[in-house]
Amino acid sequence: MLTVDNLQAGYGTTPVLFDVGFTIAAGEVVTLLGRNGMGKTTTIRALMGLLRPTGGTAVFEGQRLVGLPPYRIAQLGLGLVPEGRQVFPSLTVRENLVATAAARFGERWTLDRVYTFFPRLAERRRHLGSQLSGGEQQMLAIGRALMTNPKLLILDEATEGLAPLIRTEIWACLARLKQEGQAILVVDKHLEAMTRLADRHVVLEKGHVVWTGSSAALAADPTVRQRWLQV
Numbered sequence: 001m002l003t004v005d006n007l008q009a010g011y012g013t014t015p016v017l018f019d020v021g022f023t024i025a026a027g028e029v030v031t032l033l034g035r036n037g038m039g040k041t042t043t044i045r046a047l048m049g050l051l052r053p054t055g056g057t058a059v060f061e062g063q064r065l066v067g068l069p070p071y072r073i074a075q076l077g078l079g080l081v082p083e084g085r086q087v088f089p090s091l092t093v094r095e096n097l098v099a100t101a102a103a104r105f106g107e108r109w110t111l112d113r114v115y116t117f118f119p120r121l122a123e124r125r126r127h128l129g130s131q132l133s134g135g136e137q138q139m140l141a142i143g144r145a146l147m148t149n150p151k152l153l154i155l156d157e158a159t160e161g162l163a164p165l166i167r168t169e170i171w172a173c174l175a176r177l178k179q180e181g182q183a184i185l186v187v188d189k190h191l192e193a194m195t196r197l198a199d200r201h202v203v204l205e206k207g208h209v210v211w212t213g214s215s216a217a218l219a220a221d222p223t224v225r226q227r228w229l230q231v
C-alpha cells in the first residue's frame with residue numbers, strides 16, 4: 001500500500017530526516033517509534049505534503065506522493081489525525097464531523113458509524129467542541145479523519161496527555177478498526193499498548209530507520225528498547 005524509500009526532509013537548512021524507509025501493507029498496523037526529536041512527526045508531515053521532502057520517494061498505491069499538495073494526498077486516501085486535539089471549538093460534535101464529510105470520498109464512513117465506534121460522541125453530539133474533555137476531543141479528531149474514508153489512517157501522538165481510561169478506549173477503537181481491515185500508521189509513546197496493537201514497528205533514530213520488526217521480535221530483543229527507545 002505505502003512504500004517509503006530513503007526519504008529526506010528538514011526545516012530551513014537543517015536536515016532532520018536522512019534516510020527513512022518502510023512499507024505498510026493493506027490492513028497492516030505499523031508504529032513509528034523513537035525518542036523525542038528523532039523525526040516521527042517530520043516523517044508524517046513529509047508523507048502528508050505538509051513539508052516538502054528534499055530526497056527519496058513515497059509511493060501510495062502506485063501514486064508518488066512527493067510533490068503533491070496535501071489535499072491531493074488526502075484524496076488518494078491518507079487521513080491524518082495531527083498532534084494536538086484539532087477540532088473546531090465553536091462547532092458541535094455533529095457539525096465537526098459533517099464539516100469533514102463535505103470533503104470526503106466514498107461512503108464507507110457515516111455519522112452513525114462514527115457514533116457506533118465512539119458512543120461518547122453520540123451522547124455529546126450537540127455539545128460544542130470546546131465543551132468536550134481532552135479525550136473526547138481526540139475521539140472527535142479521529143472521527144473527523146475517519147469521515148474522509150482514509151485507506152491509511154495516520155495518528156500522531158493521539159493519546160498524549162490523556163487519562164489512562166480514555167487512552168485505553170482509543171486503543172480499543174484502533175484495535176476494532178484493525179479488525180475491520182483498516183491500515184494504520186501510528187506514533188504513540190506507550191510501547192506496551194503498541195506492541196499489542198501493531199503488526200510491525202519502525203524505529204527512528206536521528207532521522208534514520210535503525211530497526212524494523214514485528215511485535216514478537218521487539219518483545220524478544222531488549223536491546224532495541226535499551227538502545228533506541230529509552231529516554
Ligand SMILES: Nc1ncnc2c1ncn2[C@@H]1O[C@H](COP(=O)(O)OP(=O)(O)OP(=O)(O)O)[C@@H](O)[C@H]1O
Nearest residue numbers: 011014016034035036037038039040041042043204
Ligand atoms: N517546525 C520546526 N522547525 C524547526 N525544527 C523543527 C520543527 N519541528 C521539528 N523540528 C526539529 O526536528 C527534529 C525532529 O522533530 P520531530 O517533531 O519530527 O520529532 P519526533 O520524533 O516527532 O519527536 P517528539 O516525540 O518530540 O514529537 C527535532 O530536532 C525538532 O527540534
